[in-house]
Amino acid sequence: MAQFASISPKSLMRLIGTPDAPAAIDVCIDEDFNADPFLVPTAIRCPHAAIDNLVPDVIGRPVVVICQKGLKLSHGSAAVLRAHGIAAEVLEGGNHAWRAAGLPRIPAGHLPGSGQPSRWVTKWRPKIDRIACPWLIRRFLDPKAQFLFVPPAEVAAVSEKFEAMSFDVPGARWTHDGPRCTFDMMLAGFGLDTPALQKMAEIIRGADTNRHDLAPECAGLLALSVGLSRGCRDDLAQLDAGMVLYDALYRWARDGQNETHDWQEDEG
Structure with missing residues:
Protein backbone atom coordinates (compact mmCIF):
# COMPACT_ATOMS: atom_id res chain seq x y z
CA MET A 1 0.00 0.00 0.00
CA GLY A 109 28.25 13.76 -15.90
CA HIS A 110 26.53 13.74 -19.31
CA LEU A 111 24.22 16.63 -18.52
CA PRO A 112 25.27 20.05 -19.84
CA GLY A 113 26.46 22.35 -17.07
CA SER A 114 24.78 22.83 -13.73
CA GLY A 115 22.56 25.81 -14.44
CA GLN A 116 18.87 25.77 -15.16
CA PRO A 117 17.61 25.78 -17.79
CA SER A 118 20.12 23.99 -19.97
CA ARG A 119 20.90 25.48 -23.38
CA TRP A 120 21.30 23.59 -26.66
CA VAL A 121 22.16 24.72 -30.18
CA THR A 122 21.77 23.22 -33.64
CA LYS A 123 21.31 24.37 -37.21
CA TRP A 124 18.11 26.09 -38.18
CA ARG A 125 15.15 24.75 -40.19
CA PRO A 126 14.77 21.48 -38.27
CA LYS A 127 12.82 18.57 -39.64
CA ILE A 128 13.09 15.20 -37.84
CA ASP A 129 16.11 14.56 -35.59
CA ARG A 130 16.33 18.24 -34.61
CA ILE A 131 12.74 18.12 -33.35
CA ALA A 132 12.85 14.61 -31.88
CA CYS A 133 15.96 15.35 -29.82
CA PRO A 134 14.56 18.53 -28.21
CA TRP A 135 11.42 16.53 -27.38
CA LEU A 136 13.57 13.89 -25.68
CA ILE A 137 15.55 16.52 -23.78
CA ARG A 138 12.47 18.35 -22.50
CA ARG A 139 10.55 15.21 -21.57
CA PHE A 140 13.39 13.19 -20.00
CA LEU A 141 16.26 15.55 -19.11
CA ASP A 142 15.29 19.17 -18.59
CA PRO A 143 11.70 20.38 -19.06
CA LYS A 144 12.93 23.99 -19.21
CA ALA A 145 15.68 23.43 -21.78
CA GLN A 146 16.25 26.25 -24.29
CA PHE A 147 16.95 25.55 -27.97
CA LEU A 148 18.85 27.87 -30.29
CA PHE A 149 18.43 27.37 -34.03
CA VAL A 150 21.17 29.17 -35.98
CA PRO A 151 22.86 29.04 -39.42
CA PRO A 152 24.94 25.84 -39.82
CA ALA A 153 28.23 27.74 -40.06
CA GLU A 154 27.57 29.44 -36.71
CA VAL A 155 26.67 26.44 -34.55
CA ALA A 156 30.18 25.85 -33.15
CA ALA A 157 30.78 29.53 -32.34
CA VAL A 158 27.35 29.97 -30.75
CA SER A 159 27.97 26.83 -28.70
CA GLU A 160 31.16 28.34 -27.34
CA LYS A 161 29.99 31.91 -26.81
CA PHE A 162 26.61 31.07 -25.30
CA GLU A 163 27.59 27.91 -23.38
CA ALA A 164 25.14 25.82 -25.37
CA MET A 165 25.48 22.10 -26.05
CA SER A 166 25.58 21.49 -29.80
CA PHE A 167 23.73 18.57 -31.37
CA ASP A 168 22.90 17.00 -34.72
CA VAL A 169 25.72 18.69 -36.63
CA PRO A 170 29.12 17.24 -37.65
CA GLY A 171 31.60 17.45 -34.78
CA ALA A 172 28.95 17.94 -32.09
CA ARG A 173 28.96 15.99 -28.83
CA TRP A 174 25.63 14.50 -29.83
CA THR A 175 25.32 13.65 -33.51
CA HIS A 176 25.02 10.76 -35.99
CA ASP A 177 27.31 7.74 -35.69
CA GLY A 178 27.19 5.43 -38.69
CA PRO A 179 23.61 4.23 -39.20
CA ARG A 180 22.51 5.64 -35.84
CA CYS A 181 21.01 9.11 -35.73
CA THR A 182 21.36 11.69 -32.97
CA PHE A 183 18.23 10.48 -31.19
CA ASP A 184 19.80 7.00 -30.98
CA MET A 185 23.01 8.43 -29.56
CA MET A 186 21.16 10.41 -26.89
CA LEU A 187 19.20 7.35 -25.78
CA ALA A 188 22.45 5.42 -25.35
CA GLY A 189 24.41 8.25 -23.75
CA PHE A 190 21.71 9.20 -21.26
CA GLY A 191 20.77 5.63 -20.33
CA LEU A 192 17.22 5.93 -21.66
CA ASP A 193 16.77 2.32 -22.69
CA THR A 194 13.03 1.66 -22.59
CA PRO A 195 10.97 -0.32 -25.11
CA ALA A 196 8.85 2.71 -26.04
CA LEU A 197 11.85 4.98 -26.66
CA GLN A 198 13.66 2.28 -28.62
CA LYS A 199 10.60 1.84 -30.84
CA MET A 200 10.49 5.59 -31.39
CA ALA A 201 14.21 5.54 -32.22
CA GLU A 202 13.65 2.95 -34.94
CA ILE A 203 10.97 5.10 -36.57
CA ILE A 204 12.95 8.33 -36.19
CA ARG A 205 16.09 6.70 -37.60
CA GLY A 206 14.21 5.38 -40.62
CA ALA A 207 12.53 8.72 -41.31
CA ASP A 208 15.73 10.73 -40.75
CA THR A 209 18.03 8.52 -42.85
CA ASN A 210 15.61 7.49 -45.61
CA ARG A 211 15.36 3.90 -44.33
CA HIS A 212 11.61 3.45 -44.53
CA ASP A 213 12.08 -0.32 -44.52
CA LEU A 214 12.86 -0.19 -40.79
CA ALA A 215 9.23 0.35 -39.77
CA PRO A 216 5.98 1.16 -41.61
CA GLU A 217 5.59 4.33 -39.52
CA CYS A 218 8.81 5.89 -40.90
CA ALA A 219 7.18 7.25 -44.05
CA GLY A 220 4.33 8.71 -42.02
CA LEU A 221 6.71 10.50 -39.65
CA LEU A 222 8.61 11.94 -42.61
CA ALA A 223 5.37 13.18 -44.18
CA LEU A 224 4.22 14.86 -40.98
CA SER A 225 7.66 16.35 -40.33
CA VAL A 226 7.87 17.82 -43.84
CA GLY A 227 4.37 19.21 -43.38
CA LEU A 228 5.33 20.88 -40.09
CA SER A 229 8.48 22.30 -41.64
CA ARG A 230 6.57 23.73 -44.59
CA GLY A 231 3.79 25.07 -42.40
CA CYS A 232 5.96 26.79 -39.77
CA ARG A 233 8.26 29.63 -40.79
CA ASP A 234 9.50 30.02 -37.22
CA ASP A 235 11.66 27.19 -35.87
CA LEU A 236 10.44 27.57 -32.28
CA ALA A 237 6.83 27.45 -33.41
CA GLN A 238 7.68 24.27 -35.30
CA LEU A 239 9.25 22.84 -32.13
CA ASP A 240 6.09 23.63 -30.16
CA ALA A 241 3.98 21.83 -32.75
CA GLY A 242 6.47 18.98 -32.90
CA MET A 243 6.24 18.44 -29.14
CA VAL A 244 2.59 17.47 -29.61
CA LEU A 245 3.52 15.14 -32.48
CA TYR A 246 6.19 13.32 -30.47
CA ASP A 247 4.03 13.20 -27.35
CA ALA A 248 1.51 11.28 -29.44
CA LEU A 249 4.19 9.01 -30.93
CA TYR A 250 5.51 8.23 -27.46
CA ARG A 251 2.09 7.29 -26.10
CA TRP A 252 1.50 5.10 -29.16
CA ALA A 253 4.88 3.41 -28.72
CA ARG A 254 4.30 2.91 -25.00
CA ASP A 255 0.65 1.89 -24.89
CA GLY A 256 -0.99 1.78 -28.30
CA GLN A 257 0.96 -0.38 -30.74
CA ASN A 258 -1.61 -3.18 -30.65
CA GLU A 259 -4.60 -0.93 -31.26
CA THR A 260 -6.16 -0.92 -34.72
CA HIS A 261 -8.97 1.05 -36.27
CA ASP A 262 -11.60 0.17 -38.85
CA TRP A 263 -14.81 1.71 -40.04
CA GLN A 264 -17.97 -0.33 -40.44
CA GLU A 265 -21.31 0.94 -41.59
CA ASP A 266 -24.04 0.47 -39.01
CA GLU A 267 -26.40 -2.35 -39.84
CA GLY A 268 -30.14 -2.05 -39.82
Whole structure:
Protein backbone atom coordinates (compact mmCIF):
# COMPACT_ATOMS: atom_id res chain seq x y z
CA MET A 1 0.00 0.00 0.00
CA ALA A 2 1.33 3.43 -0.92
CA GLN A 3 2.41 5.65 1.94
CA PHE A 4 0.89 9.05 2.60
CA ALA A 5 1.93 11.63 0.00
CA SER A 6 4.17 9.19 -1.83
CA ILE A 7 4.47 7.70 -5.31
CA SER A 8 6.00 4.39 -6.39
CA PRO A 9 8.88 4.28 -8.89
CA LYS A 10 6.65 2.53 -11.43
CA SER A 11 3.92 5.15 -11.13
CA LEU A 12 6.40 8.01 -11.47
CA MET A 13 7.94 6.42 -14.56
CA ARG A 14 4.48 6.32 -16.14
CA LEU A 15 4.28 10.11 -15.79
CA ILE A 16 7.81 10.93 -16.94
CA GLY A 17 7.88 11.53 -20.68
CA THR A 18 4.40 13.06 -20.71
CA PRO A 19 3.26 16.70 -20.44
CA ASP A 20 1.75 15.85 -17.03
CA ALA A 21 5.03 14.80 -15.42
CA PRO A 22 5.70 16.34 -12.00
CA ALA A 23 8.79 18.34 -11.22
CA ALA A 24 11.40 16.00 -9.72
CA ILE A 25 13.80 17.32 -7.07
CA ASP A 26 16.75 15.29 -5.80
CA VAL A 27 17.79 16.31 -2.26
CA CYS A 28 20.47 13.67 -1.67
CA ILE A 29 23.51 14.83 0.26
CA ASP A 30 26.66 15.26 -1.80
CA GLU A 31 28.37 12.23 -0.25
CA ASP A 32 25.57 9.88 -1.31
CA PHE A 33 25.21 11.45 -4.73
CA ASN A 34 28.94 11.38 -5.49
CA ALA A 35 29.00 7.67 -4.66
CA ASP A 36 26.26 7.02 -7.23
CA PRO A 37 26.04 10.06 -9.56
CA PHE A 38 22.82 9.28 -11.40
CA LEU A 39 19.48 11.07 -11.50
CA VAL A 40 15.89 10.06 -12.05
CA PRO A 41 14.94 11.48 -15.48
CA THR A 42 14.14 15.25 -15.34
CA ALA A 43 15.33 15.52 -11.70
CA ILE A 44 17.31 18.55 -10.59
CA ARG A 45 19.51 18.61 -7.51
CA CYS A 46 18.83 20.90 -4.59
CA PRO A 47 20.18 20.77 -1.01
CA HIS A 48 17.37 19.98 1.39
CA ALA A 49 18.21 23.13 3.38
CA ALA A 50 17.60 25.25 0.28
CA ILE A 51 14.31 23.69 -0.77
CA ASP A 52 12.42 26.95 -0.08
CA ASN A 53 14.40 28.58 -2.89
CA LEU A 54 12.66 26.39 -5.46
CA VAL A 55 9.14 27.42 -4.46
CA PRO A 56 8.75 30.13 -7.16
CA ASP A 57 9.80 27.63 -9.85
CA VAL A 58 7.31 24.91 -8.90
CA ILE A 59 4.21 26.83 -7.86
CA GLY A 60 1.23 25.33 -9.65
CA ARG A 61 3.05 22.07 -10.47
CA PRO A 62 3.03 18.73 -8.64
CA VAL A 63 6.43 17.81 -7.22
CA VAL A 64 8.15 14.54 -6.36
CA VAL A 65 11.05 14.79 -3.91
CA ILE A 66 13.79 12.17 -4.06
CA CYS A 67 16.51 11.23 -1.62
CA GLN A 68 18.66 8.14 -1.26
CA LYS A 69 16.15 5.92 0.57
CA GLY A 70 12.94 7.95 0.60
CA LEU A 71 13.22 8.82 4.28
CA LYS A 72 13.89 11.97 6.30
CA LEU A 73 15.36 14.28 3.66
CA SER A 74 12.63 13.72 1.09
CA HIS A 75 9.77 13.65 3.61
CA GLY A 76 11.00 16.81 5.30
CA SER A 77 11.55 18.64 2.02
CA ALA A 78 8.13 17.58 0.71
CA ALA A 79 6.51 18.80 3.93
CA VAL A 80 8.21 22.19 3.54
CA LEU A 81 6.87 22.46 -0.02
CA ARG A 82 3.38 21.49 1.10
CA ALA A 83 3.57 24.26 3.71
CA HIS A 84 3.98 26.61 0.74
CA GLY A 85 0.82 25.20 -0.86
CA ILE A 86 2.61 22.91 -3.34
CA ALA A 87 1.38 19.37 -3.97
CA ALA A 88 4.55 17.47 -3.06
CA GLU A 89 5.07 13.73 -2.80
CA VAL A 90 8.02 11.50 -1.96
CA LEU A 91 9.46 8.81 -4.22
CA GLU A 92 8.95 5.58 -2.27
CA GLY A 93 12.31 4.02 -1.49
CA GLY A 94 14.17 6.89 -3.14
CA ASN A 95 17.00 6.38 -5.57
CA HIS A 96 17.69 2.92 -4.16
CA ALA A 97 14.20 1.70 -5.09
CA TRP A 98 14.40 3.36 -8.53
CA ARG A 99 17.69 1.62 -9.24
CA ALA A 100 16.41 -1.73 -7.94
CA ALA A 101 13.41 -1.48 -10.27
CA GLY A 102 15.77 -1.23 -13.26
CA LEU A 103 14.32 2.11 -14.37
CA PRO A 104 16.32 4.60 -16.49
CA ARG A 105 18.90 6.70 -14.64
CA ILE A 106 20.62 9.71 -16.16
CA PRO A 107 24.43 9.90 -15.72
CA ALA A 108 24.90 13.32 -14.16
CA GLY A 109 28.25 13.76 -15.90
CA HIS A 110 26.53 13.74 -19.31
CA LEU A 111 24.22 16.63 -18.52
CA PRO A 112 25.27 20.05 -19.84
CA GLY A 113 26.46 22.35 -17.07
CA SER A 114 24.78 22.83 -13.73
CA GLY A 115 22.56 25.81 -14.44
CA GLN A 116 18.87 25.77 -15.16
CA PRO A 117 17.61 25.78 -17.79
CA SER A 118 20.12 23.99 -19.97
CA ARG A 119 20.90 25.48 -23.38
CA TRP A 120 21.30 23.59 -26.66
CA VAL A 121 22.16 24.72 -30.18
CA THR A 122 21.77 23.22 -33.64
CA LYS A 123 21.31 24.37 -37.21
CA TRP A 124 18.11 26.09 -38.18
CA ARG A 125 15.15 24.75 -40.19
CA PRO A 126 14.77 21.48 -38.27
CA LYS A 127 12.82 18.57 -39.64
CA ILE A 128 13.09 15.20 -37.84
CA ASP A 129 16.11 14.56 -35.59
CA ARG A 130 16.33 18.24 -34.61
CA ILE A 131 12.74 18.12 -33.35
CA ALA A 132 12.85 14.61 -31.88
CA CYS A 133 15.96 15.35 -29.82
CA PRO A 134 14.56 18.53 -28.21
CA TRP A 135 11.42 16.53 -27.38
CA LEU A 136 13.57 13.89 -25.68
CA ILE A 137 15.55 16.52 -23.78
CA ARG A 138 12.47 18.35 -22.50
CA ARG A 139 10.55 15.21 -21.57
CA PHE A 140 13.39 13.19 -20.00
CA LEU A 141 16.26 15.55 -19.11
CA ASP A 142 15.29 19.17 -18.59
CA PRO A 143 11.70 20.38 -19.06
CA LYS A 144 12.93 23.99 -19.21
CA ALA A 145 15.68 23.43 -21.78
CA GLN A 146 16.25 26.25 -24.29
CA PHE A 147 16.95 25.55 -27.97
CA LEU A 148 18.85 27.87 -30.29
CA PHE A 149 18.43 27.37 -34.03
CA VAL A 150 21.17 29.17 -35.98
CA PRO A 151 22.86 29.04 -39.42
CA PRO A 152 24.94 25.84 -39.82
CA ALA A 153 28.23 27.74 -40.06
CA GLU A 154 27.57 29.44 -36.71
CA VAL A 155 26.67 26.44 -34.55
CA ALA A 156 30.18 25.85 -33.15
CA ALA A 157 30.78 29.53 -32.34
CA VAL A 158 27.35 29.97 -30.75
CA SER A 159 27.97 26.83 -28.70
CA GLU A 160 31.16 28.34 -27.34
CA LYS A 161 29.99 31.91 -26.81
CA PHE A 162 26.61 31.07 -25.30
CA GLU A 163 27.59 27.91 -23.38
CA ALA A 164 25.14 25.82 -25.37
CA MET A 165 25.48 22.10 -26.05
CA SER A 166 25.58 21.49 -29.80
CA PHE A 167 23.73 18.57 -31.37
CA ASP A 168 22.90 17.00 -34.72
CA VAL A 169 25.72 18.69 -36.63
CA PRO A 170 29.12 17.24 -37.65
CA GLY A 171 31.60 17.45 -34.78
CA ALA A 172 28.95 17.94 -32.09
CA ARG A 173 28.96 15.99 -28.83
CA TRP A 174 25.63 14.50 -29.83
CA THR A 175 25.32 13.65 -33.51
CA HIS A 176 25.02 10.76 -35.99
CA ASP A 177 27.31 7.74 -35.69
CA GLY A 178 27.19 5.43 -38.69
CA PRO A 179 23.61 4.23 -39.20
CA ARG A 180 22.51 5.64 -35.84
CA CYS A 181 21.01 9.11 -35.73
CA THR A 182 21.36 11.69 -32.97
CA PHE A 183 18.23 10.48 -31.19
CA ASP A 184 19.80 7.00 -30.98
CA MET A 185 23.01 8.43 -29.56
CA MET A 186 21.16 10.41 -26.89
CA LEU A 187 19.20 7.35 -25.78
CA ALA A 188 22.45 5.42 -25.35
CA GLY A 189 24.41 8.25 -23.75
CA PHE A 190 21.71 9.20 -21.26
CA GLY A 191 20.77 5.63 -20.33
CA LEU A 192 17.22 5.93 -21.66
CA ASP A 193 16.77 2.32 -22.69
CA THR A 194 13.03 1.66 -22.59
CA PRO A 195 10.97 -0.32 -25.11
CA ALA A 196 8.85 2.71 -26.04
CA LEU A 197 11.85 4.98 -26.66
CA GLN A 198 13.66 2.28 -28.62
CA LYS A 199 10.60 1.84 -30.84
CA MET A 200 10.49 5.59 -31.39
CA ALA A 201 14.21 5.54 -32.22
CA GLU A 202 13.65 2.95 -34.94
CA ILE A 203 10.97 5.10 -36.57
CA ILE A 204 12.95 8.33 -36.19
CA ARG A 205 16.09 6.70 -37.60
CA GLY A 206 14.21 5.38 -40.62
CA ALA A 207 12.53 8.72 -41.31
CA ASP A 208 15.73 10.73 -40.75
CA THR A 209 18.03 8.52 -42.85
CA ASN A 210 15.61 7.49 -45.61
CA ARG A 211 15.36 3.90 -44.33
CA HIS A 212 11.61 3.45 -44.53
CA ASP A 213 12.08 -0.32 -44.52
CA LEU A 214 12.86 -0.19 -40.79
CA ALA A 215 9.23 0.35 -39.77
CA PRO A 216 5.98 1.16 -41.61
CA GLU A 217 5.59 4.33 -39.52
CA CYS A 218 8.81 5.89 -40.90
CA ALA A 219 7.18 7.25 -44.05
CA GLY A 220 4.33 8.71 -42.02
CA LEU A 221 6.71 10.50 -39.65
CA LEU A 222 8.61 11.94 -42.61
CA ALA A 223 5.37 13.18 -44.18
CA LEU A 224 4.22 14.86 -40.98
CA SER A 225 7.66 16.35 -40.33
CA VAL A 226 7.87 17.82 -43.84
CA GLY A 227 4.37 19.21 -43.38
CA LEU A 228 5.33 20.88 -40.09
CA SER A 229 8.48 22.30 -41.64
CA ARG A 230 6.57 23.73 -44.59
CA GLY A 231 3.79 25.07 -42.40
CA CYS A 232 5.96 26.79 -39.77
CA ARG A 233 8.26 29.63 -40.79
CA ASP A 234 9.50 30.02 -37.22
CA ASP A 235 11.66 27.19 -35.87
CA LEU A 236 10.44 27.57 -32.28
CA ALA A 237 6.83 27.45 -33.41
CA GLN A 238 7.68 24.27 -35.30
CA LEU A 239 9.25 22.84 -32.13
CA ASP A 240 6.09 23.63 -30.16
CA ALA A 241 3.98 21.83 -32.75
CA GLY A 242 6.47 18.98 -32.90
CA MET A 243 6.24 18.44 -29.14
CA VAL A 244 2.59 17.47 -29.61
CA LEU A 245 3.52 15.14 -32.48
CA TYR A 246 6.19 13.32 -30.47
CA ASP A 247 4.03 13.20 -27.35
CA ALA A 248 1.51 11.28 -29.44
CA LEU A 249 4.19 9.01 -30.93
CA TYR A 250 5.51 8.23 -27.46
CA ARG A 251 2.09 7.29 -26.10
CA TRP A 252 1.50 5.10 -29.16
CA ALA A 253 4.88 3.41 -28.72
CA ARG A 254 4.30 2.91 -25.00
CA ASP A 255 0.65 1.89 -24.89
CA GLY A 256 -0.99 1.78 -28.30
CA GLN A 257 0.96 -0.38 -30.74
CA ASN A 258 -1.61 -3.18 -30.65
CA GLU A 259 -4.60 -0.93 -31.26
CA THR A 260 -6.16 -0.92 -34.72
CA HIS A 261 -8.97 1.05 -36.27
CA ASP A 262 -11.60 0.17 -38.85
CA TRP A 263 -14.81 1.71 -40.04
CA GLN A 264 -17.97 -0.33 -40.44
CA GLU A 265 -21.31 0.94 -41.59
CA ASP A 266 -24.04 0.47 -39.01
CA GLU A 267 -26.40 -2.35 -39.84
CA GLY A 268 -30.14 -2.05 -39.82
